[in-house]
Amino acid sequence: MNKCDDISMSHLSLSYKLNFVHDKSSLSPVKLFYDSIVIIATLFVTIVASISLIIIIKAHAMELSLIRFIKNNLNAELSKPLYIQLKDSIEIAINNKMLVHGSVLLSERKLAQELAVSRVTIVKALAELQIEGTVVKQHGKGTVIQLPVQYDLAGGGFSSQLKSKGKVTNRWIIRTPVCADDFLARKLGVIVGDVISHIKRVRLIDNVPVSIETTYIPQCFMPRPDLLDGSLYEYWETMGIVPKQQDYSLSIYVPTADEALLLDIPKGSPLMKVELSSKDQNGVVLEYGTAICRSDFYRFNFKTTL
Incomplete structure (x- = not known):
């Protein structure tokens, strides 16, 4: 080699x-x-x-x-003006859930083009809806469907009042027993250290998050919070527990970053905070809690007798 x-x-x-x-x-x-x-x-x-x-x-x-x-639904041969027909058609679409709270309509120019009507017709129809409070103009978004929840503070529970508004569901965050601290003991009329039920959930209407509810209940009125799967008041009804008095306190509230995320809103959005205490016919406290409500979705109603 x-x-x-x-x-x-x-x-x-x-x-x-x-x-x-x-x-x-x-x-x-x-x-x-x-x-x-x-x-x-x-x-x-x-x-x-x-x-x-x-x-x-x-x-x-x-x-x-x-x-x-x-x-x-538009017919130029009818005696009813086209802009009224358009307004009525949008309202029917809302009733049929084709448009929901927060839906953004096409621009006036695009609507006129797609519907083959004049822009004046579009402007007049939207103006009528805006006067009625059905739509609002939002800078950077356009014309937005506005369907605030009419919540009667003297009308009972959330679920019973809002069933007619759409599908009411819950996103459960907390359902667990806790020990009452000094503040909660005073609010619920129990002894410090007593076991109470802590419930926290996001309320949704048609899958849109509208409020965050935090509720504390004496254990005798809610022994197993983990089993609650719907309306608290409907559960109480099956147990023969009837709220007879409700005390409310309302205030403006700015959400934390986590709360804004849960409600799918921008940070810093002003909300309405409702503080609630319910009692039975004997004056025994049934619950104490707070609800943080989207101000663009709720409208609270009060009624007093003079």
């Missing part, structure tokens, strides 16, 4: 060793881990993009359905 052959064999041996090392490193746990992360991240991005596309397609389909519905 000559010198060239020796060099060639040396290169071959070195090449084999390098390839062997490379092959071993390519199978290392670290590389496999990072490859897995890349695959998972790619799948996640693909799923998010697919969901976003589905949401966009669904929103566009709902928009087309609304335009078609309104257009079918």
